Amino acid sequence: xxxxxxxxxxxxxxxxxxxAGLEVARASFDRARRQAGSAGARxxxxxxxxxxxxxxxxxxxxxxxLATAGVLLLGAVGTTAVLAxxxxxxxxxxxxxxxxxxxxxxxxVPSPSTAGTARAxxxxxxxxxxxxEDCAPTTQSLDTAPSVPEEEWPGKLDHAVMLPDVPIDxxxxxxxTEVRCLATAVRAVYVDVEGNRxxxxxxxxxxxxxxxxxxxxxxVPDGGRRVELRGTEGSVWEQPEHGSVTMxxxxxxxxxxxxxxxxxxxxxxxxxxxxxxxxxGAVSGPVPDGFEAVAQEVAPTDVVRLFTLHHPTxxxxxxxxxxxxxxxxxxxxSAGDAQAVRMxxxxxxxxxxxLAAAGNPPxxxxxxxxxxxxxxxxxxxxxxxxxxxxxxxxxAATDPRLTAPGxxxxxx
Amino acid sequence: MTTSRSEPGGRAAAxxxxxxxxxxxxxxxxxxxxxQAYAMRHVEPHVAQEVVAETFVxxxxxxxxxPAEPLPWLLTVARxxxxxxxxxxxxxxxxxSDAIHLARVTxxxxxxxxxxxxxxxLIGGLARLAPKEREALLLTGWDGLTxxxxxxxxxxxxxAFKMRLSRARRRLEAYASDGDPGDSGPAATATTPDAPTxxxx
Numbered sequence: 001x002x003x004x005x006x007x008x009x010x011x012x013x014x015x016x017x018x019x020a021g022l023e024v025a026r027a028s029f030d031r032a033r034r035q036a037g038s039a040g041a042r043x044x045x046x047x048x049x050x051x052x053x054x055x056x057x058x059x060x061x062x063x064x065x066l067a068t069a070g071v072l073l074l075g076a077v078g079t080t081a082v083l084a085x086x087x088x089x090x091x092x093x094x095x096x097x098x099x100x101x102x103x104x105x106x107x108x109v110p111s112p113s114t115a116g117t118a119r120a121x122x123x124x125x126x127x128x129x130x131x132x133e134d135c136a137p138t139t140q141s142l143d144t145a146p147s148v149p150e151e152e153w154p155g156k157l158d159h160a161v162m163l164p165d166v167p168i169d170x171x172x173x174x175x176x177t178e179v180r181c182l183a184t185a186v187r188a189v190y191v192d193v194e195g196n197r198x199x200x201x202x203x204x205x206x207x208x209x210x211x212x213x214x215x216x217x218x219x220v221p222d223g224g225r226r227v228e229l230r231g232t233e234g235s236v237w238e239q240p241e242h243g244s245v246t247m248x249x250x251x252x253x254x255x256x257x258x259x260x261x262x263x264x265x266x267x268x269x270x271x272x273x274x275x276x277x278x279x280x281g282a283v284s285g286p287v288p289d290g291f292e293a294v295a296q297e298v299a300p301t302d303v304v305r306l307f308t309l310h311h312p313t314x315x316x317x318x319x320x321x322x323x324x325x326x327x328x329x330x331x332x333x334s335a336g337d338a339q340a341v342r343m344x345x346x347x348x349x350x351x352x353x354x355l356a357a358a359g360n361p362p363x364x365x366x367x368x369x370x371x372x373x374x375x376x377x378x379x380x381x382x383x384x385x386x387x388x389x390x391x392x393x394x395x396a397a398t399d400p401r402l403t404a405p406g407x408x409x410x411x412x
Numbered sequence: 413m414t415t416s417r418s419e420p421g422g423r424a425a426a427x428x429x430x431x432x433x434x435x436x437x438x439x440x441x442x443x444x445x446x447x448q449a450y451a452m453r454h455v456e457p458h459v460a461q462e463v464v465a466e467t468f469v470x471x472x473x474x475x476x477x478x479p480a481e482p483l484p485w486l487l488t489v490a491r492x493x494x495x496x497x498x499x500x501x502x503x504x505x506x507x508x509s510d511a512i513h514l515a516r517v518t519x520x521x522x523x524x525x526x527x528x529x530x531x532x533x534l535i536g537g538l539a540r541l542a543p544k545e546r547e548a549l550l551l552t553g554w555d556g557l558t559x560x561x562x563x564x565x566x567x568x569x570x571x572a573f574k575m576r577l578s579r580a581r582r583r584l585e586a587y588a589s590d591g592d593p594g595d596s597g598p599a600a601t602a603t604t605p606d607a608p609t610x611x612x613x
Binding site for chain 1: 464465469470519525534553584585588
């Protein structure tokens, strides 16, 4: 060991540097456990007894806001499609009453069916397993997928949950469809957490154009322009007010969309050009500098399910979908005001502050235990959302609270 | 995990601690101060308190996932928690330099049996390192992690970590002797403007 290394070890801290601060931390920790326990939170750890109750606990002003956020003040707006949208972009967002979501960014990525005058075609040339012949129009997005009857929940409801401080007063819903029935699927997600930048690649189920020899390029939305992209003519749509860039092109007979937030058009172009896309729709290639690739693997034959908790007054407030749609994909979709955060377990979550003036509550998207979650909670800050996410209580599919008589009826 | 202290206050037999309580208590006793020291290298002391508390809340909730050698796991959680605090507080963050963070957490020269000059030169050298290199040195030199465990904490491969560690040692020696590392790597241009090279208060 050389002298520098030896000196370095000698000056290493060898005891608590700030015993008073450690006491404050312990008090905060104990308090968080007690509150979680009194709220009936899932017992994922041991009990809630204080670690060293006999000691005089210092109560300095700096304490954690680990307490759960109290009574939910849910915004008067549903957030349907919050998770479904990550599986399939062309979802029809709607409110419980049938209105449209004010969350414009959810629908702002053009799909073949909405991109101007482009005509959709059948998936000629698609591999058999991508055939959509059996898919009804109502299964094009997860949030409009058929409901699963309650008697079938025991074999299908793998991720029943609740918030310990919000009783289940309205009937939860479970919906399912197959991945191949979703009009659009996220095929690649790249995220730069520090820089709060995101890039998603979506593979649509159809080409933009007719199979005639005179193929049309994807139509260009208002404000867009044509661009040479991956050896073909595609289009670019820049929304500087949202900090987003959208590119559309056609490849292997299928329409593709790249949606980016926090990136310049040139950066998106360079990143998309560098990728390799197989005829089967697998995306590979160099991860853009500063980004990390987020696993986004769903097999075409996977069944996707969505469990939703509803509030009798405010509508849906907690969503769980599985296989998990990556919450990181929200970053590019939300564009502008979303914030990527690293969860304590290293996974990536996304916080959307919402728009109070529009009655749009903050939303938090995270992934845990093989499922993707979305929580709406009016007035909840990012730290509060993280805290609330940690209080989720897992229920058995047969838990009587899910199907109790007298629950307010809801419609998926 | 070694000892489990007796329950304070003479707990009645019928009121035994719940399963895992002993382990949680031992985790805190053995490692809370280490997590705090780690946090204080990265954030201000009052934020470090929160990082410690949140880290142990996660440990409590996921006690089954905490490995037998828990420090790398705890530091990984603390790292992510601290990063979130830094991100959330970015706008109102005070401009505390890395050197001040380091000076706060190092042992005093007298108790460390080093000269004041040596200590200050080391702190100054550490502050001049690129953050990733400094972290590599301190996770191994201070926290006592193996390169493999430390690589997990920072999220890179063991091979990459060892290279980083080797580079960091080389540069620290050069900096600590008030010299120049002699290469043009990132750290050579990443000198913190306010990093002191002389005695800290």
